[in-house]
Amino acid sequence: MTYRSLILTIATFIATAAFAQNRIGSGAVDELYQKNCASCHGQKLEGGQGSSLIDDIWKYGSTDHDIAKVIRDGVPELGMVPWKGALTEEQIRSLVIYIREQNQLADKEAIWQRLKPEGGIFKTEHHAFKLEELGKGEGILWAIEFLPDGSHLVTQRDGILWHFKDGKRSKIEGIPEVWQHGQGGLLEVQRHPNYEKNGWIYLGYSENVGAIDRDKPAGMTCVVRGRIKDGKWVDQQEIFHVPPQFHSSGGGHYGTRFVFKDGYLFFGIGDRNREPGVQDLTQPNGKIHRIFDDGRIPEDNPFVATTGAYKSVWSFGHRNPQGLDMHPETGDIWEVEHGPRGGDEVNLIVKAQNYGWPVITYGMNYNGTPKTDKTHQEGMLQPKHYWNPSIAICGIEFYEGDQFPHWKNDLFVTGMASQELHRLVIEDGEVVHNEIVMKNQGRLRDVHSGPDGNIYVLLNSGSPRIGSVHRLVPADT
Numbered sequence: 001m002t003y004r005s006l007i008l009t010i011a012t013f014i015a016t017a018a019f020a021q022n023r024i025g026s027g028a029v030d031e032l033y034q035k036n037c038a039s040c041h042g043q044k045l046e047g048g049q050g051s052s053l054i055d056d057i058w059k060y061g062s063t064d065h066d067i068a069k070v071i072r073d074g075v076p077e078l079g080m081v082p083w084k085g086a087l088t089e090e091q092i093r094s095l096v097i098y099i100r101e102q103n104q105l106a107d108k109e110a111i112w113q114r115l116k117p118e119g120g121i122f123k124t125e126h127h128a129f130k131l132e133e134l135g136k137g138e139g140i141l142w143a144i145e146f147l148p149d150g151s152h153l154v155t156q157r158d159g160i161l162w163h164f165k166d167g168k169r170s171k172i173e174g175i176p177e178v179w180q181h182g183q184g185g186l187l188e189v190q191r192h193p194n195y196e197k198n199g200w201i202y203l204g205y206s207e208n209v210g211a212i213d214r215d216k217p218a219g220m221t222c223v224v225r226g227r228i229k230d231g232k233w234v235d236q237q238e239i240f241h242v243p244p245q246f247h248s249s250g251g252g253h254y255g256t257r258f259v260f261k262d263g264y265l266f267f268g269i270g271d272r273n274r275e276p277g278v279q280d281l282t283q284p285n286g287k288i289h290r291i292f293d294d295g296r297i298p299e300d301n302p303f304v305a306t307t308g309a310y311k312s313v314w315s316f317g318h319r320n321p322q323g324l325d326m327h328p329e330t331g332d333i334w335e336v337e338h339g340p341r342g343g344d345e346v347n348l349i350v351k352a353q354n355y356g357w358p359v360i361t362y363g364m365n366y367n368g369t370p371k372t373d374k375t376h377q378e379g380m381l382q383p384k385h386y387w388n389p390s391i392a393i394c395g396i397e398f399y400e401g402d403q404f405p406h407w408k409n410d411l412f413v414t415g416m417a418s419q420e421l422h423r424l425v426i427e428d429g430e431v432v433h434n435e436i437v438m439k440n441q442g443r444l445r446d447v448h449s450g451p452d453g454n455i456y457v458l459l460n461s462g463s464p465r466i467g468s469v470h471r472l473v474p475a476d477t
């Protein structure tokens, strides 16, 4: 060992020991960063003795894997201490997520300047558009569906089904009572593909039938169908209910969203804040379900023959499916699910597959403590795309209209916290491009490819929330 390398080794050893002393074993990630990294990389990651971590210049590689590696192994000869041993793999993973979040925050203003509309016109890679407001009112609007006459139905989460027609909105009377609890309430609405013949409208919502879980009232996602006659909900039929022993008192992650395909109805139920059930096939939470459109269970569902399994399960390991749609050409079913802090996912749903929650994830806990360092595991499918930081995804839709020809068959994804509308280009079952087409116009809960070829979105802003229906229409630049 040369004299120089000996000195460096000693210096590194002292540095590691000194920093290891400050180390917080299980703290939140911002604390972890401030105590261990800020002295060299700056309190805001702006750099100092160590390089800036928010300038998007990555000397040692830009992937999560590269960044984790440099934290783990350090660059001792330049004064970056190796953290292997001092920090756990979970903590290193949470620091990578944190560095990604801080990069996004640092870029926020620049992103907004790039996407800001000018004179009411939004410019994107292929098309320019204007945003037109069609109606608004107090309350959180959740899902939108069109009827053949061009009018549309909109769910309001606290239990109202609106019919918007000719610029006016009216309430549909007599819809079922919903359980308003946390993120629950009246959620999804869709018409049957043969609506013009059979008149069926499907609703997805959270119900409480008197179940108790952990000494508190509990509820679950359910599906019914009915018809609308003269502004009234009639002919209701029960399509899918979960037995009370599986109901949860948790306030989150109800899922829903429907896809009708070949006589089947696909929909999701989130983990309902009960993670252990998600990898357990005997429980309905954390799953995509497949039933016939009248509620019967198909005999060829993947786990029908598995003892004790919940027979409607189609795929599992989902945290909170908030968007579901079928590709117009391939017929593939695409899903988006809300990750924790980081790790919102886009998945291609395949029969019987495990999507990994809560064993693998690209996110961490909301309070910044690590969840796991595992992003991959054999037997668990990878997302086709993920966001870190999260955009807080909600409804999705493949665009099928003619008004924006370059967007045909692209997948539009809404973001709530991020207030973003994303356009994903999908080729051969892979996400090959992601563009933000709109930002900062309100929290987006749903997007719909309208029969007029325009794109309809539900926006929610302010407090108390004002929900509105808007549409994107082509504009000249």
Ligand code: HEC
Pocket (backbone or CB within 6 Å): 015, 019, 033, 036, 037, 038, 039, 040, 041, 049, 050, 051, 053, 057, 058, 059, 060, 061, 067, 070, 071, 075, 078, 079, 080, 081, 083, 095
């Ligand atoms: C004693 C000072 C020091 C501390 C403490 C320190 N670093 Fe560093 N770090 C450096 C230096 C110096 C470099 C740059 C090496 C170079 O220029 O090649 C660096 C480089 C890095 C890089 C690579 C950046 C790139 O461009 O690829 C990352 C990532 C990083 N540090 C993360 C961390 C994290 C996370 C912590 C806390 C757990 C930490 N560092 C603590 C000094 C430090």
